[in-house]
Amino acid sequence: MVHGEIWTLKELFVLPNEYIYWSIQIVMYPFMTGLVAGAFVLSSLYHVFGIKELKDIARFALVFSFALLFAAPMPIVLHLQHPFRGINVMMTPHFTSAIAAFGIVFFSYGAIVASELWFLYRKHFVESALALREKQDKSLYENILYLVFCALTLGVTDISQEALHKDEKAIKTLAGIGIPVACFLHGYAGFIFGSVKANALWMTPLMPVIFIMSAVVSGIALCMLTYIITMELRKFLMGIKKAHAVGFQTKEDLKSVEINVIRMTAKYLLFFLIAAISLELLDLIFRGYTAVKSWDVLRSVIYGRDFAAIFLFQYGLGNAVPFILFLLPGLTLRRAVVGVLLVLFGVFMMRYNVVIGGQAFSLTFMGYMHYELPIIPHDWETLKEGLFGALGIFVMPFVLFWVLSHIFPIFNYEESH
Amino acid sequence: MISRRDFLKYTVKGAAGLAVPLAAIEIVNPKKILADSQGIGKTRWVFLVDTYKCVGCGFCVKACKIENEIPYDANVTRTWVERYVNTKDGRLFADTPKGARDGFTTNKIDLGLGKFQDVKNEDIRRSFFVPKLCNQCENPPCVQVCPVGATYQTPDGVVLVDRTWCIGCGYCIMGCPYGVRFFHPKYHTAEKCNFCYHRISKGLKTACVQACPFGARMIGNIKDPNDPVTKIVTTERVGILKSEYGTKPQVYYIGLDEEVR
Numbered sequence: 001m002v003h004g005e006i007w008t009l010k011e012l013f014v015l016p017n018e019y020i021y022w023s024i025q026i027v028m029y030p031f032m033t034g035l036v037a038g039a040f041v042l043s044s045l046y047h048v049f050g051i052k053e054l055k056d057i058a059r060f061a062l063v064f065s066f067a068l069l070f071a072a073p074m075p076i077v078l079h080l081q082h083p084f085r086g087i088n089v090m091m092t093p094h095f096t097s098a099i100a101a102f103g104i105v106f107f108s109y110g111a112i113v114a115s116e117l118w119f120l121y122r123k124h125f126v127e128s129a130l131a132l133r134e135k136q137d138k139s140l141y142e143n144i145l146y147l148v149f150c151a152l153t154l155g156v157t158d159i160s161q162e163a164l165h166k167d168e169k170a171i172k173t174l175a176g177i178g179i180p181v182a183c184f185l186h187g188y189a190g191f192i193f194g195s196v197k198a199n200a201l202w203m204t205p206l207m208p209v210i211f212i213m214s215a216v217v218s219g220i221a222l223c224m225l226t227y228i229i230t231m232e233l234r235k236f237l238m239g240i241k242k243a244h245a246v247g248f249q250t251k252e253d254l255k256s257v258e259i260n261v262i263r264m265t266a267k268y269l270l271f272f273l274i275a276a277i278s279l280e281l282l283d284l285i286f287r288g289y290t291a292v293k294s295w296d297v298l299r300s301v302i303y304g305r306d307f308a309a310i311f312l313f314q315y316g317l318g319n320a321v322p323f324i325l326f327l328l329p330g331l332t333l334r335r336a337v338v339g340v341l342l343v344l345f346g347v348f349m350m351r352y353n354v355v356i357g358g359q360a361f362s363l364t365f366m367g368y369m370h371y372e373l374p375i376i377p378h379d380w381e382t383l384k385e386g387l388f389g390a391l392g393i394f395v396m397p398f399v400l401f402w403v404l405s406h407i408f409p410i411f412n413y414e415e416s417h
Numbered sequence: 418m419i420s421r422r423d424f425l426k427y428t429v430k431g432a433a434g435l436a437v438p439l440a441a442i443e444i445v446n447p448k449k450i451l452a453d454s455q456g457i458g459k460t461r462w463v464f465l466v467d468t469y470k471c472v473g474c475g476f477c478v479k480a481c482k483i484e485n486e487i488p489y490d491a492n493v494t495r496t497w498v499e500r501y502v503n504t505k506d507g508r509l510f511a512d513t514p515k516g517a518r519d520g521f522t523t524n525k526i527d528l529g530l531g532k533f534q535d536v537k538n539e540d541i542r543r544s545f546f547v548p549k550l551c552n553q554c555e556n557p558p559c560v561q562v563c564p565v566g567a568t569y570q571t572p573d574g575v576v577l578v579d580r581t582w583c584i585g586c587g588y589c590i591m592g593c594p595y596g597v598r599f600f601h602p603k604y605h606t607a608e609k610c611n612f613c614y615h616r617i618s619k620g621l622k623t624a625c626v627q628a629c630p631f632g633a634r635m636i637g638n639i640k641d642p643n644d645p646v647t648k649i650v651t652t653e654r655v656g657i658l659k660s661e662y663g664t665k666p667q668v669y670y671i672g673l674d675e676e677v678r
Binding site: 001003004005009010011012013014016017018019021022077079080081082085086088089091092093094096097098099100141192195196197198199220278293309362365366367398 | 491493494497510511512515516528530550560561565566567582585586587591592594595596597598599600602605606613659663664
């Protein structure tokens with residue numbers, strides 16, 4: 001069977017070679033890179049602009065951004081017909097292609113996040129390594145941890161006040177450089193789509209900007225969600241153990257900190273949400289107003305075939321409802337959770353409507369293609385480019401986050417920049 | 418220990434020394450020598466389709482599939498034929514069932530999803546066939562977007578794919594406004610019409626030109642003023658597909674219509 005044939009239904013006049021070649025994993029790719037960029041921007045709001053209220057979530061967001069970073073290229077690997085040749089992009093980059101810059105952008109961004117994390121946690125690495133060195137009869141796990149922390153110090157054990165002060169400066173600089181690079185990482189994902197002149201829906205110079213705005217929205221939303229979940233877990237564990245956390249004295253303290261952080265972060269979420277929706281609506285209105293050749297078929301897709309996906313799920317459930325939820329005074333945790341879940345769903349639907357919607361009509365403008373997501377996998381292709389492949393990609397950063405949190409403590413860490 | 422002065426001296430000497438052989442490469446440009454010895458630069462392959470002569474038999478599609486080893490029953494093809502039908506009540510139908518591999522044998526228009534529309538002969542105002550293939554654009558978007566340079570343009574204007582280097586990202590398929598690209602069912606790399614490059618570079622005609630019983634397809638060298646294709650393209654009124662994309666397609670059509678997509 002031809003690639004794409006299994007999930008594509010053709011209607012009316014569609015060219016013989018046209019299929020939905022870019023499927024669910026290409027929906028996941030901008031979704032995941034968007035989360036990376038968004039989480040980083042959130043952490044930088046504190047480190048660069050010194051927004052104190054975001055201090056607690058900033059460190060959290062940075063570690064999460066690092067975890068997400070590893071998951072971001074995975075959808076592409078699963079999508080490639082020759083995944084083992086993926087390295088060719090770095091071996092012989094063909095720079096007229098937007099994808100060719102991937103290696104460079106990705107690794108420079110990764111280097112920035114990694115070095116910022118290193119400066120942020122350097123003191124912790126040194127202290128942990130020294131403490132473990134002192135300890136007698138180490139277990140196997142402690143031995144491994146000792147080796148990891150020793151390696152992570154990179155041989156620098158100076159944690160004097162002066163050195164730490166320099167670290168702080170470095171963090172600020174790196175976070176500052178990181179913002180444009182994070183925006184570039186994702187804006188360029190938008191450029192990959194926006195520059196395809198053969199695709200009537202994708203081709204708009206607004207695409208990179210729309211992608212960045214919705215990326216920040218989704219990144220903040222995911223950080224809020226994960227933050228709430230981990231805080232709730234801590235409260236739950238405290239209830240069981242009756243133990244005192246290091247940073248906070250009681251459950252009530254924890255709760256008040258949590259809701260304050262969430263209310264503050266929600267304001268930034270709203271700001272970026274307004275920007276994202278405005279740009280998307282501008283794009284839609286402009287297309288309708290100029291009504292070039294492709295508008296007839298685009299209109300039939302946007303207002304007809306994909307109406308529910310675009311207006312009910314994306315704009316309605318994913319944008320309007322959470323917008324109202326966050327605007328209503330007295331934001332509670334429960335309302336925030338519902339809100340961020342809907343925002344994440346809305347951003348996912350936006351990616352879906354762009355990627356799949358852009359392939360919903362034929363190059364002839366006289367036919368349509370329907371996408372049927374493979375749910376039950378019956379071969380390798382329907383597994384990796386099906387529901388389970390996409391879910392796997394979505395779960396991956398959470399698992400990585402859990403692993404990373406053993407090396408980068410996210411809470412109960414007194415020394416904070 | 419080397420002194421700073423010596424270090425700078427050696428650096429300058431080394432750089433100057435390296436520059437000499439590098440300059441030689443520029444003087445003796447291998448590409449240019451190859452071009453001069455093989456007559457490259459004197460050929461630019463173009464294609465001419467006379468839609469008035471096409472009857473939609475599909476022999477070209479069959480021949481192409483066999484010649485270029487595209488699995489016969491796979492629903493992809495390097496070339497195909499489209500049928501356009503205008504009815505008297507102003508409706509436009511178009512289809513290309515299986516790329517017209519088996520020809521158009523009935524009046525039933527393929528509407529997809531297993532549905533067909535029967536159009537009666539007396540209801541037809543006009544009807545015609547349009548063969549399609551890669552346009553071997555002068556400004557190919559597929560070459561532009563390939564992230565690894567696996568697809569490239571030859572000096573004589575044909576766009577080829579390197580099956581050993583293609584990563585299968587599909588960006589070129591998305592970038593082509595003509596829908597000529599697809600993934601090869603066996604090699605899983607980007608695949609497209611290449612004007613039967615293995616044949617034309619040996620002085621043969623393409624498989625589709627050879628198979629066409631009505632002479633609707635012709636291939637020629639636009640840089641040769643005596644080539645029959647060149648004569649028609651330069652002296653008669655011919656059209657190209659989707660000029661708005663700025664790709665400068667090199668497949669010319671006689672009898673092109675506004676309805677053709």
